[in-house]
Amino acid sequence: MNFGSRSRWHGPTGSILAVAVGGVLVLGVWQAIVAIGGYATYILPGPLDVAGRFVKAWAEGTMAPHALVTLEEIVLGFIAGTAVGLAVGYVLARSRLVDLVLSPYLVAAQSTPVLALAPLLVLWFGTGLPSKVVICGLIVFFPVAVSTLVGLRSVDPGLLELGRSLRASRRQILTTIEIPAALPAVMGGIRIGVTLAVVGAIVGEWVGADKGLGVLINEARGSLFDIPLLFATLLTVAIIGVILYGLSVLAERRLVGDRG
Amino acid sequence: MSAPTIRLTGVRRTFTTREGGHLVALDGIDLEVAPGEIVAIIGPNGSGKSTLLRIVGGLLAADAGTVEIDGRPVVGPDRAVGFVFQEPRLLPWRDVRSNVAYPLELAGVARDARDSRADALLGLVGLDGFGAARPHRLSGGMRQRAAIARALALEPSVLLLDEPFSALDALTRERFDIELLDIWARTAATVVVVTHSIPEAVLLADRTIVLSRRPGRVVATVVSGLRRPRTLTDLGDPALTAAAAEIRAALEDDAADEGSTSDAAATAAPAASS
Numbered sequence: 001m002n003f004g005s006r007s008r009w010h011g012p013t014g015s016i017l018a019v020a021v022g023g024v025l026v027l028g029v030w031q032a033i034v035a036i037g038g039y040a041t042y043i044l045p046g047p048l049d050v051a052g053r054f055v056k057a058w059a060e061g062t063m064a065p066h067a068l069v070t071l072e073e074i075v076l077g078f079i080a081g082t083a084v085g086l087a088v089g090y091v092l093a094r095s096r097l098v099d100l101v102l103s104p105y106l107v108a109a110q111s112t113p114v115l116a117l118a119p120l121l122v123l124w125f126g127t128g129l130p131s132k133v134v135i136c137g138l139i140v141f142f143p144v145a146v147s148t149l150v151g152l153r154s155v156d157p158g159l160l161e162l163g164r165s166l167r168a169s170r171r172q173i174l175t176t177i178e179i180p181a182a183l184p185a186v187m188g189g190i191r192i193g194v195t196l197a198v199v200g201a202i203v204g205e206w207v208g209a210d211k212g213l214g215v216l217i218n219e220a221r222g223s224l225f226d227i228p229l230l231f232a233t234l235l236t237v238a239i240i241g242v243i244l245y246g247l248s249v250l251a252e253r254r255l256v257g258d259r260g
Numbered sequence: 261m262s263a264p265t266i267r268l269t270g271v272r273r274t275f276t277t278r279e280g281g282h283l284v285a286l287d288g289i290d291l292e293v294a295p296g297e298i299v300a301i302i303g304p305n306g307s308g309k310s311t312l313l314r315i316v317g318g319l320l321a322a323d324a325g326t327v328e329i330d331g332r333p334v335v336g337p338d339r340a341v342g343f344v345f346q347e348p349r350l351l352p353w354r355d356v357r358s359n360v361a362y363p364l365e366l367a368g369v370a371r372d373a374r375d376s377r378a379d380a381l382l383g384l385v386g387l388d389g390f391g392a393a394r395p396h397r398l399s400g401g402m403r404q405r406a407a408i409a410r411a412l413a414l415e416p417s418v419l420l421l422d423e424p425f426s427a428l429d430a431l432t433r434e435r436f437d438i439e440l441l442d443i444w445a446r447t448a449a450t451v452v453v454v455t456h457s458i459p460e461a462v463l464l465a466d467r468t469i470v471l472s473r474r475p476g477r478v479v480a481t482v483v484s485g486l487r488r489p490r491t492l493t494d495l496g497d498p499a500l501t502a503a504a505a506e507i508r509a510a511l512e513d514d515a516a517d518e519g520s521t522s523d524a525a526a527t528a529a530p531a532a533s534s
Contacts, residue, residue, distance in 0.1 A: 260396025
């Protein structure tokens with residue numbers, strides 16, 4: 001995956017090579033720390049132990065049900081947060097009045113960490129799916145709303161004048177100028193939101209849930225006392241995060257395209 | 261559609277400054293552009309040239325006075341009026357063909373029809389084979405050609421150009437001026453072109469309107485008395501060099517005259533009859 005840097009690791013083979021080299025380095029250092037420090041597997045398991053436990057957890061069906069629950073929470077929360085974020089961002093960009101009235105409260109709301117609200121949200125929405133969707137949705141909402149607002153506000157006035165000179169309708173201006181122009185900014189907000197949504201789901205599950213990767217992390221550390229499983233669960237969380245981020249980058253490339 | 265007459269009477273436009281003051285951009289502008297005529301508007305920075313063009317195009321309203329195209333008052337943008345801006349203003353997410361076809365798309369023309377029309381227009385402005393390119397792959401000159409093609413898409417009977425080639429070097433600009441005349445000869449539109457280049461004004465126009473510094477008023481009207489079609493070598497023709505000298509004199513009179521623009525208008529009056 002390319003995180004935006006352009007160097008000699010240019011092109012698909014180059015970036016695959018770069019990721020592989022990075023991976024080998026990290027795993028090597030990890031294994032070296034375990035070997036040199038002589039840590040027990042219940043403190044710091046080596047990469048081979050973790051890989052083995054990861055495969056076993058998926059093979060015997062321990063991991064999948066939890067992972068699916070967490071993924072569902074993230075996806076639903078992401079969809080809800082993005083939808084509301086786009087709508088609110090659009091209204092804020094359209095109306096100075098709404099912006100003046102709402103913005104201070106939005107900023108205040110955002111300054112209160114959603115994660116700190118998690119216990120309250122679980123109290124209100126229960127330990128099931130809805131509370132996690134609300135937590136993820138709130139986390140995704142803010143960056144999407146702000147980037148939509150900024151994206152729509154920064155549309156080149158020259159293009160808007162062009163549209164006006166061609167008698168484009170309000171709706172045509174929105175669909176043919178404003179939305180495409182705001183898209184790069186909006187996609188940036190979505191990219192931030194999607195990674196934060198993973199954090200939201202895990203924390204929501206810690207506060208109260210009976211299924212999900214957050215629950216599995218707690219169980220692996222507590223009642224099961226299976227530290228390699230804890231690491232294997234973290235690995236699953238990381239993989240979900242990377243895949244979702246990768247999908248958002250792909251979507252961005254697809255939608256934004258070659259603009260120079 | 262045959263080319264219309266443009267008539268401005270007593271046009272005035274003020275802007276409110278950030279501090280709440282009023283700034284008179286244009287005052288007492290009377291102008292008549294005959295069907296199929298090319299009129300250039302020249303003037304120092306801040307003389308309201310672009311404002312005047314936007315008022316003719318219905319993008320800005322006049323505070324006083326009337327603007328009519330073929331006797332009908334201008335109340336807003338009109339699809340019979342093609343606008344070429346100082347910058348190409350191409351939509352960077354669309355290829356060149358779909359940029360040129362954009363006005364047709366807004367007007368509800370079917371895809372096939374607008375694509376073939378766009379390709380014909382690209383041929384007209386010398387951009388054959390660039391339809392699938394994204395704007396940022398083109399040079400500045402090619403982008404402005406695309407913008408001209410776009411302005412012609414709806415077959416406008418009036419073409420308004422706001423310093424269309426000011427971003428190009430002098431030689432390229434003169435070449436583009438000749439191409440613009442070729443295109444005009446095929447469309448026979450009524451044209452108003454804003455410029456700050458004297459050679460461009462005399463080469464393109466039948467008449468050049470010289471505006472004063474703010475508030476912009478007409479200080480001279482200079483006729484480029486030369487037959488068409490014109491070529492680049494005509495820039496050395498006595499008729500055009502005389503017109504250029506007259507425009508320069510009017511601009512310098514205005515610059516020398518600090519403040520009192522009414523005097524400038526008075527001294528320029530004899531020039532208007534030439």
